[in-house]
Amino acid sequence: MGKVRAVSPFLPDRTGAIVSQLIGLFPTPVMRVPGLLEPETVAALAAEAQDATSLTNAYSDLLSHTPVAGAEANSLHGRLGALVLPKVAEFGEVLFGEALNWQIKEIWVNVLEPGGHQAIHTHANSFISGVVYLTPAHPSANIVFHKSIGGTGFLFGNSNPNARINAFNGGKWAMPETHAGDLVMFPSYLLHEVPANRGERRISIAFNAIPDRLDNFGYAIRFA
Template identity: 35%
Template sequence: MSQQPGQMSVERATETLFPTVIQISQLSNATEFNKDLMQKVAKLRKETPNGRPDSWTSSVYTTLNTADQLHLMPEFAELASAIMGEANSFADTLNLAHNQYPLRIKDCWVNIYGPKDGQEMHLHTNSVISGSYYLKVPQGGSGIVLHSPFTDNMFEPPLAGINALNSGAAELPVEEGMFVLFRSWLKHSVRPSPVKQDRISISFNLMM
């Protein structure tokens, strides 16, 4: 490359530090697994009051606060085992000392989003790993929106365009049979559902 008189040659490199790590997994046997789970969730919904906190603005059905220990129920044992497998794999990736301080599921509950139901931005306190398993995702349904942990701390300058290095949020598309895991400090939300069919997920937190 030509160099003008008086100009210095500069070598530049860009490094990505402190990444926000997300683990995405897809079950190979999801169809049969989900069929069985759907029956159990339908029964649970009939028998369990909506545990939706008063602070939530949508009418989403949740067993948070009413049946949030699904991992201890025999009928959800296979799901609990799958959650632990995913969590331990994620802990390996993050190099957490989970062999010395084993992970355990703290809580696990169902969320059913109807038309126009969404979820405000939030995080999960007193946990290490959080995530969701997607049981039913209608075509065109909402994904999960993940929010940068840095946007609340600093003034945001005007941007010429949005990309992966400056975005404050990103929506991750989800599919039936998918696990999404992340560190519990990561803020996330669900945009209001634009479709008429229910979107069903099972969320969970783990601690050490």
């Protein structure tokens, strides 16, 4: 019987068996940076952020936010923006294939109480979105990413108890365990949510980023 391996080099199998090669076309990148922030920085930011929220989420009374603002709006935003920007530029080069100048366009604090959740959504008017964790996230409240709705799936699937879920047939993917100080970034168009939090209070800071310009074969646009 033939075998399958998910590799790209075309190498012969040592046993002489026919090997089918599985190639992941057009994958969606998600970047995780474990421990980007030092514990002292995390503690200082968490202390400043935990009582800063004033806006209740439209879908959950147990989720609150600060107003969306620029990185220059206050010292909390400014300090965090400076820390994440090099990683934003690194992720941006993966997305667009070129080293561009990036800026944090919007940034805000999220405080998720036990039982709270964040409804499925995307982020408009940006290209990179990210989350910095200031507290550990309970496994129940890890961010969950979803496939685009109605875009590339079959009209009839095969979801049943016998089906083995993998990266090619699954409809959603939950971020593995995250810790205080971790950074997670993803393309802003990617659908995501936070299920009901079954753990302690979860504090994070989210942001949106844009490059200074994009050039598509001479059709260029600049962003303020």
